[in-house]
Amino acid sequence: MLSRTMDVLACTPGGLRLFAGLADWPADRRNVVRYVFLHPQARTLFDDWHDQIRAAVGRLRSLHSLEPAAPGLAALIDELLGESQEFTDLWERYDVRIHTHGSKTFHHPEVGDLTPGYQKMEIEGTHTQRLVVYYAEPGTPDHDKLVLLDTMAGTGQDAACPSAARR
Template sequence: MDREQHSGGTRGTELGRYLRARRTQVTPEEAGLTAGVGLRRTPGLRREELATLAGISIDYYARLERGKETRPSPSVIDSLARALRLEEDEHDHLRSLAALAARTAPEPPAPPSRTVRPGVKLLLESMRPHPAHVVSRTGDVLAANPGGLRLLAGLEDWPAKQRNIGRYLFLHPAARELFDDWLGQIRGCVARLRALAGTDPDAPDLTQLVGELLLKSPEFARMWERYDVRGHSYGRKTFHHPEVGDLALGYQSLELEGTPGHRMVAYYAEPGTPDHDAMILLDLAAGAPGAPQRTDDTAMDITKKK
């Protein structure tokens, strides 16, 4: 996080930072403008071009980018979203930043919980052989069934408190080989963290992780500057797993009610397919059914009843 993000104008400047980042990614041609002749000092659209496309004054738009204007109307936000060619997730994020900037005083967030309820742990165990894990809002792996931990090859070798999806994707040597679409995975990870930074930029759990990744990963630093905020809660991933070979699994991410920021991510495959067989082998390789898996400071308190 840079110094500006920790200043008193965080809420307004975050809105401006997002507008500026998205403006640089829209070319005049994409916006229906003539690029003109000569070298452009600014990549993408100029401020005056975006203001014209959105139907607002150049001075007003400049104040938005600088964090001086913090109460844009919904119609202005929608006009800017159209001019910037934002997709639905990006448009929603722009609305959230505008609402945050308009608040007269920031609301102190509650410290994020790392405690996974016993009932959720039982659900994880009952889902075997389908890999599943619970992650925090910043991607910390808080609990997992055996396959859910083993699926991310090499993650279990790290101390429990270091197990984080973003840290794994960018810093673990096995991650690039594990994911068939590693580039897509890291883009999604950065987008999720960027969305969180827009609404809670000073959160200690976020600033610590982002600071570490900015320092250690050039790929993360480059993507962080783009300010993409697209999110994905379901889909399909292909893994090249060192223990069970290739497997393509569907996945679904579910928000856990009662514990803000916690999500369960579960993977699945059609029974009778090679992917399902590989998923079963992965579960068997991880240990006998009901064996406790250490995913935090204490082991999961689950044993199979005989």
């Protein structure tokens, strides 16, 4: 589950592990936009990293146009403007691009390449939270890899993605 600024609020162990290295960050720093721009593994994890960063900026740009005072938005934008030239370049374009479904190819360091489908859904009754589901047809290699990621999560720091009460 993501906040409107794409903070990770809750997730399954495999969902957290799918984003290689995200579990290394404290729960209050886990944000999808921050991850795609600032985490060193993101550039090689996504087959289409440039599309990922454009979509992430588009999501923030859309939120900024509708709710410029959204909690945490200004701080996240300021952080990324200060730490990522790619973010700065894209932010200055004013593109708005939101994807709600499709597929993503991951070059995962532990399970290899996989291309699960995904669906993003607004949580009814809120305009601040979205559920993102990654899926694959049972019996396919992609499904097996998603199950393996969940199984590998075990009981370590990436065993769960606790809800961040501050959001």
